[in-house]
Amino acid sequence: MSKSCAATRVSDHNAWLPTEFRIVARRNELADVFTLELAGPEPFRFAPGQFNMLYVPGFGEAAISISSDSDRPERFQHTIRVVGNVTRRLQKFSSGDRLFLRGPFGTGWPIDRCPSRDVVIACGGLGLAPLRPVIYYLLHRRSQFGAIHLLYGARTPRDLLYAEEFAVWQSQGIEVRVTIDRGDESWRGAIGVVTQLMKPLRWRPESTMVLTCGPEVMMRFVAQEALAQQVRPDHVFLSMERNMNCAVGWCGHCQLGPSFVCKDGPVYTYAQIEPFLYVEDL
């Protein structure tokens, strides 16, 4: 896994063979979400938006985004929600354990196209995990960008991921706005969908990039709102999710229209994905 994103050259590593990493830290994020921090013998280079296939012998693999700072490849993180067989087993892992994985895979967020532009990050639920590397990236180079907004939606106040970092990000130059579906007595913030947070922004549509990740319906609404604000379709980016078995374009499961989510995605421009985004059961 020493090679970087293996962008164009033929990989000499057997595509099925995972590499072993050490878990150096583990933390609970939410009731059913936890983060594993990993380290290997060499830095693990990746682009924000890429994912790995985590492997537990006897259980199987799961595609999980890398959620940490790509400028710190000595250690990297995965934030995982427990939903089934593999993720339930991953939850039992703790610091000091070994973990196998293959990767990194997939297209990243278009961070190299962001300089001098405004960036709107609109996400929901665990969709913040693959976007957190973008936040770190932008913050490390804060002066190169225009306004940066993080618009984040979750179901309840207790479902807000990385909430303790919001104040730090705010202080370092990101406008953080949070909304939830259902409030409780203590909630003083916004209630409603993420797109409501988009409307009041001061848009400079010709020079704004919109990055979104979350449930597919949410991403559709975010994209439509961005377009309604006159943002160019090729400046709106979505991270898609499909069943994945191989991550290298051989298993066929992740197809979305003419593309493989593992290779051609998970990050797409709205312009690329629009013909397929609204087709039922595609």
Place this chain on the structure above:
Amino acid sequence: MADIDIGKRYWLAKPAFQNLLDALRELGYQVVGPTIRDEAIIYGPIERVAELPIGWWDDQEGGRYRLRQAPTDAWFEFVVGPQSLKHYTFPPRQTVLEGNQQADGQWKLTAIKPESPPTAILGVRACDLAALVIQDRVFLGSQYRDESFAARRERLFLVAANCQRAAPTCFCKSMNCGPRVTQAFDMALTEGADGFVVEVGSAAGAAVAERLPLKLASQSQVTQVEQRLAALIEQMSQGSESQTSAEPDSAHHNGCRSQRQLDTAGLRDLLFGNLNHPHWDEVASRCLSCGNCTMVCPTCFCSTVEEVPLLDDSQVLRERVWASCFTSEHSYMASGVVRQTTRSRYRQWLTHKLAGWIDQFGVSGCVGCGRCITWCPVGIDITAEVAALRSPQEIDRSNGHE
């Protein structure tokens, strides 16, 4: 015969055909070829010429496959059976990784490379060679190399046979994949009345040819087989069964309806532009979602990786097995199954095959072998479905935003 030239045409008399089987075995190949099993022609080990299905024809139609005695004494007048080269390059089940738990509890993982013996396959048709070349793009054409596929493929020796006859389900000509063998063979045979015109396509082919009692083919021998092939090509281009000029005998009439065609012009955009065409519902009302079409298709490559624990839990295999887009597992996510309906699954299959493939690999995924038509239990016909999707009165106006 010494000094074999790639590009020259040789002649192998039928009585000397056993020499070919023997030469392949002497050079270390396991030899497989068409054999009759379970009332179908499939690949099996071949030692003697007599094991070939000489004198048999396969009648094929939508949902129908029957063997019968041929009215001629030709050797290779049957067409393609349910199996293709896929079984040899990409077997239905293969182990890709092995895990062993060590005494200290840690796992040791080993990638598995196949140990298939050098294998010579006899009687491979143009459509299946075209499918192999497509598989090369799928498994070897990106930055990732499928080592298992590569290892199996490198050990194949392919003895192609030019088709003598087309089933009504065949439309290789439409797909530009046949009937003439043009690529990827080590040796190609074209049958004549009492022998074969032999072409050599590789150094490995020359090494085998050198051991055979070959002669340079005479002009009349070449003309004889070429006329027959030209007539077949003509028949397939016409889209109806014209009598072959070389064989005016009505015995060559295959007794079935006209040759299928598939109009590929603008097909990619037609399909991706008609994802909500009402015809998808019509197909769905007939399709059983059984996945037979994906299993018999020589280019379908989807697979699922299964985790197979052995004996105790200290050893595990990861096995890659054929998968079908007609199952609900195929598009399963914890949040739900993406393709819930037969309509969406058939649409996925057809649009992937004929449209998505072009974006992904630069070629159509269909070689026109007709297997999916023959082996569909209800006779769903890819050529007819495409024709219906083209029909102007059913133009899709609902595609796009909800």
